Amino acid sequence: MASLSIRNVQKRYGALDILKGVDIDVGDGEFLVLVGPSGCGKSTLLNMIAGLDDISAGEIAIDGRRVNELHPKDRDIAMVFQSYALYPNMSVRQNIAFGMEMRGVPKPERERAIGQVAKLLQIEPMLDRKPSQLSGGQRQRVAMGRALVRNPKVFLFDEPLSNLDAKLRVEMRTEIKKLHQRLGATIVYVTHDQIEAMTLATRIAVMRGGELQQLGTPHEIYTRPNNVFVAGFMGSPAMNLIPALVSGGDGGPMVRFSTLDGGAGLALGADLARRVRPGQEVLLGLRPECFSDLGDEHSRGLPTFACTVELTEPTGADLLAMLTLGGVETVARLRPDAAVHPGASAVFAVDMTKAVLFDPASGVRI
Amino acid sequence: MKASLSMKRAETSDGERGATPTGARARRPSLIDRIGDQLPKIVVAPTFLITLVFVYGFIAWTTYLSFTRSTMRPSMVWEGLRPHERLWGNPVWHTALGNLGTYALLYIGLSTLMGMLLAILLDQRIRAEGALRTIYLYPMALSFIVTGTAWKWILNPGLGIEKLMHDFGFQDFQFQWLVDPDMAIYCLVIAGVWQSSGFVMAMFLAALRGIDGEIIKAAQIDGAGLLRIYARIIIPMMRPVFLSSFIILGHLAIKSFDLVVALTGGGPGNATALPATFMYEMTFTRNQVAVGAASAVVMLMTVCAVIVPYLYSELRPKGGAHG
Ligand SMILES: Nc1ncnc2c1ncn2[C@@H]1O[C@H](COP(=O)(O)OP(=O)(O)OP(=O)(O)O)[C@@H](O)[C@H]1O
Ligand SMILES: [Mg+2]
Numbered sequence: 031m032a033s034l035s036i037r038n039v040q041k042r043y044g045a046l047d048i049l050k051g052v053d054i055d056v057g058d059g060e061f062l063v064l065v066g067p068s069g070c071g072k073s074t075l076l077n078m079i080a081g082l083d084d085i086s087a088g089e090i091a092i093d094g095r096r097v098n099e100l101h102p103k104d105r106d107i108a109m110v111f112q113s114y115a116l117y118p119n120m121s122v123r124q125n126i127a128f129g130m131e132m133r134g135v136p137k138p139e140r141e142r143a144i145g146q147v148a149k150l151l152q153i154e155p156m157l158d159r160k161p162s163q164l165s166g167g168q169r170q171r172v173a174m175g176r177a178l179v180r181n182p183k184v185f186l187f188d189e190p191l192s193n194l195d196a197k198l199r200v201e202m203r204t205e206i207k208k209l210h211q212r213l214g215a216t217i218v219y220v221t222h223d224q225i226e227a228m229t230l231a232t233r234i235a236v237m238r239g240g241e242l243q244q245l246g247t248p249h250e251i252y253t254r255p256n257n258v259f260v261a262g263f264m265g266s267p268a269m270n271l272i273p274a275l276v277s278g279g280d281g282g283p284m285v286r287f288s289t290l291d292g293g294a295g296l297a298l299g300a301d302l303a304r305r306v307r308p309g310q311e312v313l314l315g316l317r318p319e320c321f322s323d324l325g326d327e328h329s330r331g332l333p334t335f336a337c338t339v340e341l342t343e344p345t346g347a348d349l350l351a352m353l354t355l356g357g358v359e360t361v362a363r364l365r366p367d368a369a370v371h372p373g374a375s376a377v378f379a380v381d382m383t384k385a386v387l388f389d390p391a392s393g394v395r396i
Numbered sequence: 397m398k399a400s401l402s403m404k405r406a407e408t409s410d411g412e413r414g415a416t417p418t419g420a421r422a423r424r425p426s427l428i429d430r431i432g433d434q435l436p437k438i439v440v441a442p443t444f445l446i447t448l449v450f451v452y453g454f455i456a457w458t459t460y461l462s463f464t465r466s467t468m469r470p471s472m473v474w475e476g477l478r479p480h481e482r483l484w485g486n487p488v489w490h491t492a493l494g495n496l497g498t499y500a501l502l503y504i505g506l507s508t509l510m511g512m513l514l515a516i517l518l519d520q521r522i523r524a525e526g527a528l529r530t531i532y533l534y535p536m537a538l539s540f541i542v543t544g545t546a547w548k549w550i551l552n553p554g555l556g557i558e559k560l561m562h563d564f565g566f567q568d569f570q571f572q573w574l575v576d577p578d579m580a581i582y583c584l585v586i587a588g589v590w591q592s593s594g595f596v597m598a599m600f601l602a603a604l605r606g607i608d609g610e611i612i613k614a615a616q617i618d619g620a621g622l623l624r625i626y627a628r629i630i631i632p633m634m635r636p637v638f639l640s641s642f643i644i645l646g647h648l649a650i651k652s653f654d655l656v657v658a659l660t661g662g663g664p665g666n667a668t669a670l671p672a673t674f675m676y677e678m679t680f681t682r683n684q685v686a687v688g689a690a691s692a693v694v695m696l697m698t699v700c701a702v703i704v705p706y707l708y709s710e711l712r713p714k715g716g717a718h719g
Contacts, residue, residue, distance in 0.1 A: 082613045082617070101616075103619035111614060114610075115610035117611060118633060119629065119632035133619050
């Protein structure tokens with residue numbers, strides 16, 4: 031296993047800047063998840079780590095050794111592709127063995143390695159089938175097997191689960207997590223799936239337009255997003271961003287925002303209060319679960335406001351209430367049996383310790 | 397069926413409403429409906445009839461003739477297997493079959509090889525690919541007669557390559573394959589390959605472009621060099637293209653006629669006679685229609701032997717097993 035460092039890596043196609051200088055350090059045994067909107071350069075970055083694309087500027091090092099000029103086969107990495115990229119003319123066994131064969135591993139050793147991996151991934155009964163005779167989940171496991179059997183320094187995964195149905199995806203996600211814990215491998219993993227990112231990652235890198243927006247643990251990314259983009263990108267439903275105004279009050283600064291019934295104000299926590307001044311316009315970032323109704327024991331001692339509920343959406347596990355705060359649609363996630371009704375006013379408690387504030391002009395967290 | 401149903405509907409509405417404008421309007425669509433329903437059949441019918449008569453009818457007619465006493469003109473007098481016996485007793489027929497074997501083997505093999513190599517080179521995204529592809533594809537647009545004539549001039553000792561080399565000052569240069577009975581068949585191969593490899597290239601190129609780039613990336617990471625990626629992964633994935641090109645080139649080879657006529661006329665001697673030229677000669681110049689028909693039947697059966705398994709494997713409902 032190994033560490034991976036990406037230093038100011040850039041990629042240009044002609045005049046097009048695809049990656050504008052990305053810095054990421056991945057420690058030994060870390061599970062880094064890359065997320066970002068489509069076309070932001072995640073696959074490009076992964077390909078550059080693998081050596082499939084050349085690096086326009088910057089440096090990539092594995093275990094402290096610069097690999098910019100190294101051929102993919104000499105970088106000791108393994109990659110699992112979104113389309114699995116199994117060799118269709120070869121059996122599962124040959125698919126898994128191909129890399130070792132190319133490296134001149136003797137046959138008995140190959141067989142032993144295949145046996146181990148097949149057992150680990152439970153693909154033993156399919157070893158002699160062709161990829162076209164496998165289901166999506168089985169193919170995915172073969173693709174993993176092909177990567178695992180080599181025991182490389184770094185694993186790269188490019189949206190490996192995106193072709194699977196929801197149930198299988200959850201199963202495979204758990205498998206990958208277990209695998210990471212068992213092998214302690216260094217992994218870079220690209221996904222579009224919020225939950226995959228949150229559950230698998232030891233750290234998440236959020237990218238946008240070829241730039242790194244934030245690099246941090248899932249908890250950091252979720253609770254302390256660097257900017258409005260990260261706040262809106264991670265979490266589902268997304269973080270509410272309510273235009274608000276800071277005003278001085280008896281008990282310290284408050285944030286005031288309009289509601290359908292007039293206006294409301296919430297006292298800022300001491301930590302946030304220090305960073306704003308009265309009269310400042312801010313975006314108040316509140317996750318849906320920061321809200322609770324008064325019947326909820328979590329609401330005790332929290333600042334409250336009243337507001338008309340426009341719509342409720344019971345999801346089973348909880349109740350989503352739609353409000354309009356500061357002129358934007360806001361989602362509150364409440365207990366399933368919260369006493370709120372569409373069209374009626376209700377009182378909400380807000381956990382302001384979890385609130386974040388953004389500068390409306392730059393979008394950066396205050 | 398549908399038409400008659402809609403007719404009935406129109407009639408009842410007529411009966412109920414009399415000659416009201418609504419009734420009149422209801423009748424018009426029914427007529428259009430009727431024509432519309434029949435239209436596909438009407439359009440296809442002439443083609444179907446023509447095919448039935450001029451393809452399958454004449455296949456049957458030829459097969460029948462090969463068992464008759466036809467000489468200069470078709471005759472209906474049954475003679476059993478005699479024409480077939482005469483065919484197989486004719487040494488020229490055996491020469492023609494031997495020539496076909498040599499020609500088909502080399503023509504199919506070299507066209508496929510050339511086509512594949514060209515496609516692989518083009519797939520490396522060289523410059524001016526569009527222009528090159530067009531250039532390679534052009535020969536396919538020519539008729540075999542043109543190809544044959546052009547190559548006749550090129551290969552002719554007094555006109556083509558040999559003369560050119562002499563003019564350059566290489567007086568000893570000799571290239572007389574066209575008039576050499578042992579080598580003339582290879583002239584056919586050269587011209588045929590020249591004509592067909594562009595087409596084969598187009599088929600391979602389409603298949604190469606269809607390959608998922610991630611497979612090649614995966615192979616690179618697995619440590620395979622370019623040569624091994626082609627040998628172990630890409631070319632084996634081209635199996636369907638090999639099959640298609642074999643079928644297409646195979647039946648082109650078996651029915652090769654115009655190229656021979658234009659390039660060598662079957663000569664020198666019978667050195668480049670092929671079954672098709674043999675058949676033509678027997679039927680139209682030697683007044684042995686029955687023997688000609690018999691040779692045509694043998695050719696038909698050969699083409700069938702090539703194509704039927706192909707059609708069978710292509711049209712069979714696709715199962716999981718494949719590739
Ligand atoms: N060969 C190329 N030439 C020019 N531009 C390219 C090339 N390959 C990729 N790009 C551009 O680079 C950008 C990043 O592509 P990339 O595949 O890395 O996106 P991604 O983040 O993986 O997106 P997705 O989530 O949809 O897979 C895209 O805008 C794409 O158009
Ligand atoms: Mg991608």
